[in-house]
Amino acid sequence: MTPSRTVLIVSDHTGLTAETTARALLAHFPGQPLRYLQRPFVATVEAARGVAREVSALAGRGERPLIFTTVTDAAVLRELEGAPAHLFDLLGPGLTALEAEFGMPAARSVGRYHDMHDQTGYLARMDALDFALATDDGVGDKQYGLSDVILVGVSRAGKTPTSLFLALQHGVRASNYPLAEDDFERESLPIPLEGHRTKLHGLTIDPRRLHAIRTQRRAGSRYASLEQCEHEVRRAERLFQRAGIPVRDTTSASVEEIAAGILAQIRRG
Numbered sequence: 001m002t003p004s005r006t007v008l009i010v011s012d013h014t015g016l017t018a019e020t021t022a023r024a025l026l027a028h029f030p031g032q033p034l035r036y037l038q039r040p041f042v043a044t045v046e047a048a049r050g051v052a053r054e055v056s057a058l059a060g061r062g063e064r065p066l067i068f069t070t071v072t073d074a075a076v077l078r079e080l081e082g083a084p085a086h087l088f089d090l091l092g093p094g095l096t097a098l099e100a101e102f103g104m105p106a107a108r109s110v111g112r113y114h115d116m117h118d119q120t121g122y123l124a125r126m127d128a129l130d131f132a133l134a135t136d137d138g139v140g141d142k143q144y145g146l147s148d149v150i151l152v153g154v155s156r157a158g159k160t161p162t163s164l165f166l167a168l169q170h171g172v173r174a175s176n177y178p179l180a181e182d183d184f185e186r187e188s189l190p191i192p193l194e195g196h197r198t199k200l201h202g203l204t205i206d207p208r209r210l211h212a213i214r215t216q217r218r219a220g221s222r223y224a225s226l227e228q229c230e231h232e233v234r235r236a237e238r239l240f241q242r243a244g245i246p247v248r249d250t251t252s253a254s255v256e257e258i259a260a261g262i263l264a265q266i267r268r269g
């Protein structure tokens with residue numbers, strides 16, 4: 001068995017940018033076992049030395065770690081470069097190229113990407129997040145008229161994480177509605193969804209995957225049984241077909257992929 005390779009995510013701020021980029025790159029090597037360690041707020045030389053010591057300890061056990069960093073302070077970066085690891089400077093080469101293109105130095109201040117210079121965009125995302133929370137799981141259906149999109153599906157099909165992702169990453173006001181037994185008895189859309197057909201997006205899932213997810217939550221219950229999962233998924237898909245609602249399968253899709261598909265559908269509409 002191949003031992004895990006340690007991947008250190010080192011940033012002078014939250015590390016979200018570094019981790020997203022690192023995972024996107026490393027996803028192209030699915031057979032490589034990896035162990036991620038987050039080291040955010042490494043903004044001083046002393047903090048960088050601490051990371052370097054950690055890397056040296058790993059190297060002493062025969063490992064060659066990987067470092068992905070968005071640190072821009074030259075002194076801090078030099079400390080990391082001296083560590084016995086393969087370092088990937090995710091911002092440096094790009095910033096240098098842009099400095100040459102614009103004919104001016106980059107503002108290499110800590111956490112620049114995450115600052116509040118785009119207050120309009122930031123506030124829009126926070127507003128969308130508040131809205132998603134206020135209309136989660138069928139609550140606040142009186143506000144559906146203010147929604148950009150309403151996700152519909154059975155319980156545990158991925159509605160809530162997708163709604164929150166759409167809000168936080170894209171500023172989309174996303175509500176979600178869980179289908180229940182009463183909804184399956186109707187030939188038409190559930191009453192709270194009537195009048196919002198153009199905003200509806202169905203989420204479906206393989207019943208076996210749904211069974212596994214629900215079992216983790218409520219093992220041995222009727223709610224988690226494979227028979228119940230198959231029944232609910234079949235009825236939900238019939239409802240989507242009758243109502244002409246676009247549907248996305250969440251069985252093996254990441255929340256990013258689900259959200260991207262919904263955004264593409266919104267833009268086409």
